[in-house]
Amino acid sequence: MHYVSVENLTKSYSDKPLFEDLTFHVNEGDKIAFVALNGTGKSTLLKILCGVEIPDSGKVWIHKDVTVVLLDQNPSINDKRNILENIFDHDHPILNAIKNYELITEGDTEPDPVKLAEAMAEMDELNAWHFDAQVKEILGKLNIHHLDQQVGTLSGGQKKRIALAKVLIDMGFEHRHTLLIMDEPTNHLDVQMIEWLEHYLGQENVTLLLVTHDRYFLDNICNEIIEIDNGQLYVTRGNYEKYIEQKAARLENDAASVDKARNRYRKELEWMRKQPKARTTKSKSRQDAFYEWKEKASKKVEQAQLELQVKMTRLGGKILELKKVYKSFGEKTILKGFDYTFKRGERVGVVGKNGAGKSTFINMLLGKEPSDSGKINVGETIVFGDFSQEGLVWEEDVRVIEYVKNIAEYFPLADGSKVSAAQFLQRFLFSPDKQYTYISKLSGGEKKRLQLLSILFRNPNFLVLDEPTNDLDLPTLDILEEFLMDFQGCLIIVSHDRYFMDKIVDHLFVFEGDGVVRDFPGNYSQYREIAKEEEKYKAELDKEAELAYNKAEAAKPVPSASAAEKKEVKKLTFKEKKELETIEKEMPQLEAEKQQLEAEMSSGSLSFDALQKHGERIAAIVALLEEKEMRWLELSE
Template sequence: MYKKFSESATKNCYPQLITSTMPVISNQIYYLRPMHYVTVEGLTKSYGEKPLFRDISFHIEEGDKIALVALNGTGKSTLLRILCGKDVPDEGKVWIHKEVTVVMLEQQADFDLNRSILANIFAYDHPVLNAIKEYEQLTDEGREPDAGVLAAAIAKMDELGAWHFDAKVKQILGKLNIHHLDQLMGTLSGGQLKRVALAKVLIDIGFEHKHTLLIMDEPTNHLDVSMIEWLESYLNQENVTLLLVTHDRYFLDSVCNEIIELDQQQLFIYKGDYENYLEKKAAREESDKASVEKARNQYRKELEWMRRQPKARTTKAKSRIDAFYDVKEKASVRLEKQQLELNVKMTRLGGKILELKKVYKSYGNLHILKGFDYTFKKGERIGIVGRNGVGKSTFLDMLLGIEQPDSGKVNVGDTVVFGYYSQQGLVLQEDMRIIEFVKNIAEYFPLADGTRVSAAQFLQLFLFPPEKQYTYVSKLSGGEKRRLHLLSILFRNPNFLVLDEPTNDLDLPTLSILEDFLQEYQGCIIIVSHDRYFMDKLVDHLFVFEGDGVVRDFPGNYTQYREWEKEESRSTTKQSALPADNTNVAKADTAAAGKPRKLSYKEKRELELLEQEMTKLEAEKKSIDDKLAAGSLPYEELEPLTRRVGEVMALLDEKGMRWLELSELEG
């Protein structure tokens, strides 16, 4: 969008202007600037006596992709809910442009559990959505639709021009592994519900909303790594303005270009990636520390003067008294930087740790292990990866004796003390205060040098300050409960840690502390996690669950595994593209592989439509390129055309890949 400002006014407001292409006409300059989406001014919110944030302000422009970072329980989710109108501030204003639609992915989605997946995804009434819903119901897996009814549904799709959006719906549902759309929501697991919620949000923003602010609260929870990588790519291709909370630092770096942090009720803005944020935050904390020390020195001097009880008879004396209280407030700031380091004194691990011999495990037709053998060594750090549903959590349960193998042996050494962090979370018999809960485990944590750390000190290390320690556990946020659960596992001082998705719902400051703790940890560690950054930092090698009972032992971290996997995929593609040296061999290979499956009617129709759409997009791209190359466009037409050519190229890439997939199947 173009706005016109006087030259003097704009120098201060928009220093990033592009002067080389902007003519000066009668002392007026035309500036290309994105549409202004949101203004937040002086926002304050408390719960009871607990302030979450105070007098915070920020702006969101079209195209911004912002990550919101803060400790659990300090107001991240509350701020997101205020922005989408589901909560109200105590003070301050939120202005949202009238053309902007706000769509939010919450951690707990509100679904009608008695209705199907399809009915929940297409929950509101619109002719295009109704046509797609009808067509998808008819062509869902395992159905044999009536030919006449199907023909009528296809005719309606043609009439409404709904095929392009239907293709996008198919892509979203397929990539998130959502099938059997007639299944009732009440029968789904927590992870499946989260994926359906994500699909609904992505479908909503792709439908008729030209200007959308997408708000996402932990979008990568319950997604496997291939889904996370696809979501990264999807959000980068789509023309969407984004505000998200995430603990996945690779996802954050891939998607976001700005970080805003809530810290001690204030808001700080950092442009750039996560590493830049850490550097700038460290510099800010050093500056804050110096300012507080300076204020404390000044406070001591002013306090002596105040104790002499000056009488405020002069303006100068009264002014100094007022200034004293300002200095006192600055000097009273608590720097919450916890310097405690733990050199853990663990129970000694003996020579025999954990041994699996010829272990088999299946659930019906689902094979988890087929003759798995492994002997664990001291200090091993193993990451477990694989798509959802291949048995990673079941494998952990067998190590811990919760599940028994169908055959084979799992031998655990006498000196092994397991610490198991499960996805189930914290379970209490009755509500109690945080400090009581930890002291019920132990009063002190032993260190290697013979000293001990109290329960209160250990709580402080994991970001529970003294005033928070007497809060009831039931009053904690979901993320704070996860942090307390993790702390309670570590405080038991195990020598073999089994961590099942430990990063879900944890904030970034807690993750940083956990990583520091685990890097110094001398025992064995097994981690199941979709957090690639976390895995890369901590594990030595991987157990890759490839499905059908196959487990690959890969020597390296997760990034190295993905690079190896992509290289293997490229090699396989090149090999399959080579001409066969012998016709008989080629025939034998084809016979061995079985007959290639035929395209379904639905896929044939999709292939035809893809060819038509790609032809139209190529023509549109050429038309836009010609207009841009002419150099005679007025400014008000340049910005939308530039944006559209990017969208067209992304659509061509997306449709071209799908066309190739279907063409290969067709043979």
């Protein structure tokens, strides 16, 4: 089924075209990604398709049976309403029934039996249980709970997840033919959420248009990529890998064509100069051809490259030390006796579920958040470059060039030369026209790019990047990665961008919860492979324990009714209760130690003696776990 046709679409702001004469089509089952530099109108294009904005010219045709659902980059959420009211904010019989049922069953208190019975009867009548299960899956996977909580008390990331949940739920309840439009859907999601969303959107019946910087997400989801480059539209049938191949071939062909045009232009220029100025019989057709060759020869094959050979402040012998650091918020433990000494040139990725304390850890390193106890010693030569999630901060609206000049008129490079603020901005892909734009008029990605520039102006030797890839376009991401790979200082990155992490970091700090931080030697994909194996192994252990318990229960003799009446239920003594509590604490600790040892053995960096010792310790842990599991079963029964 044909969903959408876009013909000769044009949109400008302040007489500057974002895009001109765009034409493309969307069919049922298409999963299309838009790729372009920030500020070239990707988000605007999505809003035009939704009817939120109006084009200057051109046509957008949408099939009358197709419903368009939009996840905006900055979604509108009502802070004065609770989560439930925001998610179920429009009138639909099934949605109303589910909302009523969830409202009654939400919380720890026992629901009113009469109201519960009425709600369940309504669910039965509307055959809404399947949809309720779908709603519960979406809310559970996006870690959305306490539905009566006011949205105004939540963080920006939590609000984005609520907006995503609403869009996915609306998509399930709207007409069968739905076009889902998503602007940066993976921002503020942890990796488990992103992997689940990949699976959810990968269904055959989902038709999708999206803008995203997550290249693994693009690779796993999309079957078509549309690039807008210098006003031209290029379509790739295939995933991100196929798009990269085709773009490389296109740029190579463009380079060859431009070289040919420049050679011809030089010959024509020489001919033009030789002609007498007063001569009127000069070939008019050849003059016209000259200007055509001049235009072709002037074509830029690639965007201006972001050159970031910055002059880095020298690193001393002492970098950064953390000794027995503890940090908690109420009952929530972030760090429990954390020890680490950073070495020169370390590249560490920080990962873990949302809310595990990653940003708190970063703020402690930067001195923004105090530890409860322990020491954080920063070397005297350390100059932090803090790329935070809060984004760009300016006191009043100024032009881009003025903002940079307020930091420095000139910027020193590694080779001893200097570049002006204007030249440096051009290397950050800010054209001369864009440099005189007010900061408030920049797109989200352009503000991120300017934020990065302002950090590098301070000549850091220890970069701390908290979700740096959010809102950056793919060309800027490629350039940033090239810079970070050459950066000689220390680097800490908090990111859910798997592609970015795989390319940049050497090892990971994995925040596993309850103050446990695992130092994993490897990149993110390697960690996820081992983590999946560990989850599978744990599930098998849990299943075996459950089977053993059920078998033991089935083997118990069934007492007679009279004996059962006389027999008193045996209660645990105080000592046995304490023993049960101790076992329940020790078993996860043993499992964590075993997982750490297995990870170190699989890293390939251990000597033979160390491997032997690790193997012996794992065998001892397995025996201990079996012993404690049996005792746990005895006490539990």
